[in-house]
Amino acid sequence: MKQFALLSFLLLASQMLASQLFAASSLVISVEQKGELVAHEGHFDATIYALSPSGAPIKNATIRARLWHSDKYGLFTSDIPYVDGIMVFDIETAAPDGSLHVDAMLPVPGTYVLEAEGFDPSGQYDHAPFMQEYEVGQLPHKELNGAVLLWFLFMTGFAGGYFLLSKKGESHVQ
Numbered sequence: 001m002k003q004f005a006l007l008s009f010l011l012l013a014s015q016m017l018a019s020q021l022f023a024a025s026s027l028v029i030s031v032e033q034k035g036e037l038v039a040h041e042g043h044f045d046a047t048i049y050a051l052s053p054s055g056a057p058i059k060n061a062t063i064r065a066r067l068w069h070s071d072k073y074g075l076f077t078s079d080i081p082y083v084d085g086i087m088v089f090d091i092e093t094a095a096p097d098g099s100l101h102v103d104a105m106l107p108v109p110g111t112y113v114l115e116a117e118g119f120d121p122s123g124q125y126d127h128a129p130f131m132q133e134y135e136v137g138q139l140p141h142k143e144l145n146g147a148v149l150l151w152f153l154f155m156t157g158f159a160g161g162y163f164l165l166s167k168k169g170e171s172h173v174q
Helices: 002-024 140-166
Strands: 028-033 043-051 061-069 087-095 099-105 110-119 130-136
Touching: 043 061, 043 110, 061 099, 087 099
Parallel strands: none
Antiparallel strands: 028 043, 043 099, 061 087, 061 110, 110 130
């Protein structure tokens, strides 16, 4: 029984040591987005950081950032289908202080996907792509305009039906 406990302790300790070594050799990508995303009004204003596992910025890192409009809509298309899947920006640049600031206008509502990668010049840290989705909502007045249009069409149909039914009993034949 003691041998089993010792063996399980050694196995657990080796797994913990391996996970700590793997965590120490990874590159962390962090994105900070400021404000709410609204089409035609706000900008996509984000800062992408290349950080070591301890949280310190990696000096002279190379950061690649790509932002595109997603083309996943299922049954329906977006309002403006020719922008589905379009690339907003694709940047690869040196980041002397370990950060990259991007500012872009998101023209149409929908889902935008940001993919960021960081490369350590010393080769000490491994990297994995970071992917995040941003949802850009409709303009508030667009939904209100749709509701007003539906109300107008309903009232026009109701008034037309009332007019036709009220004239049904009258005969213009002599």
